[in-house]
Amino acid sequence: MVVGDFPIETETLVIGAGPGGYVAAIRAAQLGQKVTIVEKGTVGGVCLNVGCIPSKALISAGHRYETAKQSDSIGIIAENVKVDFSKVQEWKASVVKKLTGGVEGLLKGNKVDIVRGEAYFVDANTVRVMDENSAQTYKFKNAIIATGSRPIELPSIKFSKRVLDSTGALSLQEIPNKIVVIGGGYIGIELGGAYASFGSQVTILEAADDILHGFEKQMTALVKRNLKKKGAEIITKAMAKGVAEKENGVVVTYEAKGEEKNIEADYVFVMVGRRPNTDELGLEQAGIEVNEKGIIKTDKQCRTSVSNIFAIGDVVEGLDLAHKASYEGKIAAEVIAGHNSEIDYLGIPSVVFSDPELASVGYTESQAKEDGIEVIAARFPFGANGRALSLNSSEGFMKLVTRKDDGLVIGAQIAGPSASDMIAELGLAIEAGMTAEDLAMTIHAHPTLGEITMEAAEVALGTPIHILK
Amino acid sequence: MAQEYDLVILGGGTGGYVAAIRASQLGLKTAVIEKEKLGGTCLHKGCIPSKALLRSAEVFATAKRGEEFGVMAKEVSINFGKVQERKNKIVGQLYQGVQHLMKQGKIDVYKGTGRILGPSIFSPMPGTISVEMNNGEENEIVIPKNVIIATGSRPRTLPGLEPDREFVLTSDEALEMEFLPKSIIILGGGIIGIEWASMLSDFGVDVTVIEYAERIIPTEDKEISREMHRQMKRKGVKIATSAKVLPETLQKGGGVIISAEVKGVQKEFKAEKILVSVGRLANVEGIGLENTEIQVENGCIAVNEYFQTKESHIYAIGDCIGGLQLAHVAAREGIVAVEHIAGQNPSRIDYSLVSKCIYSNPEAASVGFSEDEAKEKGYKVKVGKFSFRAIGKALVFGESDGFVKIVADEETDDILGVHMIGPHVTDMISEAGLARVLDASPWEVAHTIHPHPTLSEAIGEAALAVDGKAIHS
Numbered sequence: 001m002v003v004g005d006f007p008i009e010t011e012t013l014v015i016g017a018g019p020g021g022y023v024a025a026i027r028a029a030q031l032g033q034k035v036t037i038v039e040k041g042t043v044g045g046v047c048l049n050v051g052c053i054p055s056k057a058l059i060s061a062g063h064r065y066e067t068a069k070q071s072d073s074i075g076i077i078a079e080n081v082k083v084d085f086s087k088v089q090e091w092k093a094s095v096v097k098k099l100t101g102g103v104e105g106l107l108k109g110n111k112v113d114i115v116r117g118e119a120y121f122v123d124a125n126t127v128r129v130m131d132e133n134s135a136q137t138y139k140f141k142n143a144i145i146a147t148g149s150r151p152i153e154l155p156s157i158k159f160s161k162r163v164l165d166s167t168g169a170l171s172l173q174e175i176p177n178k179i180v181v182i183g184g185g186y187i188g189i190e191l192g193g194a195y196a197s198f199g200s201q202v203t204i205l206e207a208a209d210d211i212l213h214g215f216e217k218q219m220t221a222l223v224k225r226n227l228k229k230k231g232a233e234i235i236t237k238a239m240a241k242g243v244a245e246k247e248n249g250v251v252v253t254y255e256a257k258g259e260e261k262n263i264e265a266d267y268v269f270v271m272v273g274r275r276p277n278t279d280e281l282g283l284e285q286a287g288i289e290v291n292e293k294g295i296i297k298t299d300k301q302c303r304t305s306v307s308n309i310f311a312i313g314d315v316v317e318g319l320d321l322a323h324k325a326s327y328e329g330k331i332a333a334e335v336i337a338g339h340n341s342e343i344d345y346l347g348i349p350s351v352v353f354s355d356p357e358l359a360s361v362g363y364t365e366s367q368a369k370e371d372g373i374e375v376i377a378a379r380f381p382f383g384a385n386g387r388a389l390s391l392n393s394s395e396g397f398m399k400l401v402t403r404k405d406d407g408l409v410i411g412a413q414i415a416g417p418s419a420s421d422m423i424a425e426l427g428l429a430i431e432a433g434m435t436a437e438d439l440a441m442t443i444h445a446h447p448t449l450g451e452i453t454m455e456a457a458e459v460a461l462g463t464p465i466h467i468l469k
Numbered sequence: 470m471a472q473e474y475d476l477v478i479l480g481g482g483t484g485g486y487v488a489a490i491r492a493s494q495l496g497l498k499t500a501v502i503e504k505e506k507l508g509g510t511c512l513h514k515g516c517i518p519s520k521a522l523l524r525s526a527e528v529f530a531t532a533k534r535g536e537e538f539g540v541m542a543k544e545v546s547i548n549f550g551k552v553q554e555r556k557n558k559i560v561g562q563l564y565q566g567v568q569h570l571m572k573q574g575k576i577d578v579y580k581g582t583g584r585i586l587g588p589s590i591f592s593p594m595p596g597t598i599s600v601e602m603n604n605g606e607e608n609e610i611v612i613p614k615n616v617i618i619a620t621g622s623r624p625r626t627l628p629g630l631e632p633d634r635e636f637v638l639t640s641d642e643a644l645e646m647e648f649l650p651k652s653i654i655i656l657g658g659g660i661i662g663i664e665w666a667s668m669l670s671d672f673g674v675d676v677t678v679i680e681y682a683e684r685i686i687p688t689e690d691k692e693i694s695r696e697m698h699r700q701m702k703r704k705g706v707k708i709a710t711s712a713k714v715l716p717e718t719l720q721k722g723g724g725v726i727i728s729a730e731v732k733g734v735q736k737e738f739k740a741e742k743i744l745v746s747v748g749r750l751a752n753v754e755g756i757g758l759e760n761t762e763i764q765v766e767n768g769c770i771a772v773n774e775y776f777q778t779k780e781s782h783i784y785a786i787g788d789c790i791g792g793l794q795l796a797h798v799a800a801r802e803g804i805v806a807v808e809h810i811a812g813q814n815p816s817r818i819d820y821s822l823v824s825k826c827i828y829s830n831p832e833a834a835s836v837g838f839s840e841d842e843a844k845e846k847g848y849k850v851k852v853g854k855f856s857f858r859a860i861g862k863a864l865v866f867g868e869s870d871g872f873v874k875i876v877a878d879e880e881t882d883d884i885l886g887v888h889m890i891g892p893h894v895t896d897m898i899s900e901a902g903l904a905r906v907l908d909a910s911p912w913e914v915a916h917t918i919h920p921h922p923t924l925s926e927a928i929g930e931a932a933l934a935v936d937g938k939a940i941h942s
């Protein structure tokens with residue numbers, strides 16, 4: 001310790017103010033802890049600043065543009081529809097600013113101490129926080145690591161002015177003519193899709209044999225169809241090899257079907273996954289164990305190998321999702337406050353804001369089969385739902401996965417309009433241990449998209465009203 | 470030749486056709502008698518066409534404010550003919566679907582007006598039905614073991630304010646309008662009235678709502694009414710509450726002029742047209758009830774909890790029995806009636822679990838007791854409220870007004886009611902409905918992980934707010 005550096009004492013120290021960290025901090029404060037949160041960048045983390053929110057803002061603006069252009073089919077004529085992309089960016093920034101400002105207000109309102117700077121473990125009860133011109137030591141009883149993740153860079157394709165990660169892709173000031181997206185995961189599909197909506201010619205290169213790993217073929221097929229309608233090309237089993245920069249663009253080299261090919265584009269988006277921010281944290285000084293990928297090992301209570309230090313969000317195992325980070329944050333805060341909370345991942349939904357939206361919670365049919373569970377997978381199409389028709393978006397379906405012996409709902413997948421909002425009910429059904437019969441018996445309002453849930457349950461029971469058996 | 474059936478359903482609206490499908494699934498020989506079109510009010514004059522028009526109106530309103538989001542259009546206009554065409558296409562598509570389902574279920578459909586006969590040569594019991602056929606052929610006689618009356622309802626009118634297709638409309642005529650009026654008075658600020666007000670105002674029509682009660686949508690929670698009022702006014706809808714219309718003052722000419730007593734003061738209102746939306750009357754006339762012991766109370770057919778009338782083999786469901794006049798209620802009543810007929814033991818309907826939706830812009834939706842209702846029933850209530858302003862997805866939609874409100878029982882911790890107003894809340898009410906069915910506590914709903922960034926996060930937060938634990942407020 002430097003002479004004259006008096007450590008500041010706190011009860012719970014949270015490192016990183018993303019959706020994991022700030023939620024953990026607020027919950028810990030609500031439970032009576034004295035809480036300090038350290039953030040080296042902007043409050044709100046990836047999610048609010050360069051992730052979920054700005055990406056959804058672009059996607060939403062893209063939808064507005066498409067809806068306006070296509071609205072003559074529903075009797076609304078918008079002439080000469082154009083995108084003013086700098087205005088889109090301005091609006092996006094204003095949404096982000098409102099929300100990050102809000103989070104900062106909430107932290108303060110809950111009497112959480114916000115400290116600016118980068119935290120580094122000195123030992124299992126101490127961190128040093130450094131900003132440009134000063135350093136301060138903090139002593140804590142418990143700590144929560146929520147330092148999130150960052151985009152992976154490919155060794156052969158380095159980031160540059162025209163080779164962008166998701167953050168760069170989100171902050172373009174113009175709509176490019178041609179884009180190559182490397183990676184058909186949800187970030188690549190969402191952002192590639194957004195620019196395709198704005199009129200860019202998009203090529204998506206995916207190394208695996210399908211996009212959106214984890215979602216079933218019937219669902220990804222719908223997404224691919226709509227991407228193609230927007231003029232996008234999807235090349236699967238394609239390995240990106242390298243990029244040559246030219247004066248006004250790039251040439252991407254990739255290998256598909258044993259052949260090497262080139263595509264020219266204005267920009268390349270590299271969206272091949274994220275890696276945890278655990279390399280510059282001094283974890284070894286505190287004795288915290290990580291796996292070979294840098295993921296921090298935790299137990300069901302989000303506890304690391306050091307019993308007073310917890311880790312949540314993108315730095316631990318599992319999907320990189322904001323609500324998973326927040327959920328783990330609440331659990332960690334509760335455990336620190338002496339509650340006996342534990343993580344249960346079955347009810348964690350994942351959503352993709354593609355066109356149509358995809359959402360999934362619990363088991364898919366194939367996962368259930370792999371685990372040896374006998375299931376009934378009941379499908380109901382949006383096309384047989386009055387609300388979907390009236391909204392002019394009737395493509396897609398719900399698939400409800402129930403256990404064959406007792407009808408228990410163990411999973412659901414939705415592809416269709418508002419899938420991301422509809423999945424919440426299925427999450428509740430799974431959490432509450434409901435059966436297909438319970439769902440069918442619940443009166444769903446007419447005409448709502450929610451009726452699809454009831455009808456899918458009726459399909460599972462063998463007595464559907466609005467489709468043929 | 471008279472045909473015999475296990476079940477004959479009088480009226481092929483939502484209640485009737487859903488009952489028919491369930492009956493066929495249960496192996497009953499079933500017929501439906503429909504004098505107009507299968508699908509009834511809901512499909513042809515109600516839920517579906519109104520929501521199709523509302524969608525066009527919403528898209529128009531959204532396209533006009535595209536500039537805020539960087540999407541510019543030189544000019545946005547309405548092709549109302551096309552709006553109507555699309556509506557008709559959707560109705561047509563679903564109508565075909567229903568017809569197809571009848572065929573597939575081997576359900577006989579009689580196109581005509583049915584009338585219940587008393588004891589006759591066909592049967593010693595009342596319930597035989599004579600069908601006056603639409604095609605002018607000789608009346609058909611059908612002899613059912615059981616009957617379900619599902620004749621629905623029609624718009625209520627006021628003496629002196631009968632629809633004339635030109636100046637005075639009900640929703641039936643309004644749905645068929647060929648042109649948008651410049652201005653309209655909507656008499657009645659209930660659910661249907663407010664949907665019309667929102668839609669027409671979004672289409673650019675100058676709208677005035679005259680409501681008798683002291684607030685619009687008086688069946689909803691007070692705070693929902695207040696927020697809806699605020700948002701309608703912001704759109705430019707003029708609203709007079711505690712206003713008693715004086716039908717005798719109606720003058721028709723280039724438009725309409727009518728007076729109302731507004732909080733005791735007589736006021737004159739002028740517009741191109743007037744839409745009367747003051748509730749619905751059950752269709753109980755001309756169907757032969759006088760030939761039976763069936764009782765009519767307050768204009769509706771009286772039934773027990775399994776929807777049996779005084780004639781135990783004759784059931785009645787849907788709008789013709791009053792209560793919550795909603796399509797999903799009619800459908801469920803139909804299913805319960807059929808299962809009872811088939812000798813099953815259906816669970817009774819708990820009407821406090823039924824959700825109600827308003828498809829205005831913003832939407833509103835609710836299930837269970839309002840705060841005041843809960844208090845009147847003697848509950849000690851606690852309330853959690855969460856605004857869409859702190860929900861990222863609502864900001865992304867550019868629609869951050871509105872909130873989710875959860876009313877819970879302080880003693881048992883059960884959720885008693887959920888009330889929402891804001892973007893897409895009709896898609897979100899299912900979860901709340903399920904929570905009510907589960908007798909869930911706010912904690913259980915909060916514990917369910919709501920994906921980010923979605924609107925449904927507001928439900929999770931409102932549930933936390935019940936016990937003062939919301940994260941984002």
Ligand SMILES: Cc1cc2nc3c(=O)[nH]c(=O)nc-3n(C[C@H](O)[C@H](O)[C@H](O)COP(=O)(O)OP(=O)(O)OC[C@H]3O[C@@H](n4cnc5c(N)ncnc54)[C@H](O)[C@@H]3O)c2cc1C
Pocket residue numbers: 015016017018019020021038039040041042043044045046047048050051052053055117118119120146147148149166187277280281312313314315319320321322323324325353921922
């Ligand atoms: C383009 C994009 C779109 C996405 N869309 C969605 C979506 O729709 N839905 C969804 O659920 N998820 C989405 N995600 C993922 C989501 O953003 C992450 O899962 C989430 O942000 C993880 O939260 P976190 O709290 O673990 O970490 P982060 O949000 O990454 O926050 C970590 C914070 O820690 C700070 N930090 C790091 N190291 C230190 C240190 N040493 N000292 C102090 N501070 C430090 C960082 O500055 C950062 O603010 C998206 C991600 C991207 C990139």
Ligand SMILES: Cc1cc2nc3c(=O)[nH]c(=O)nc-3n(C[C@H](O)[C@H](O)[C@H](O)COP(=O)(O)OP(=O)(O)OC[C@H]3O[C@@H](n4cnc5c(N)ncnc54)[C@H](O)[C@@H]3O)c2cc1C
Pocket residue numbers: 445446447479480481482483484485502503504505506507508509510511512514515516517519581582583584619620621622640661752755756786787788789794795796797798799828
């Ligand atoms: C503008 C408007 C909007 C609405 N919006 C919604 C909404 O969004 N959600 C919702 O839940 N509800 C809504 N409703 C209410 C909904 O339409 C009704 O609750 C529902 O249609 C009732 O179904 P039903 O089967 O009881 O009667 P109906 O649908 O009215 O069907 C009765 C049928 O019986 C036929 N019939 C009557 N008498 C005879 C006879 N003697 N012989 C043969 N056939 C006969 C009629 O022709 C009709 O087809 C709306 C209503 C209106 C007017």
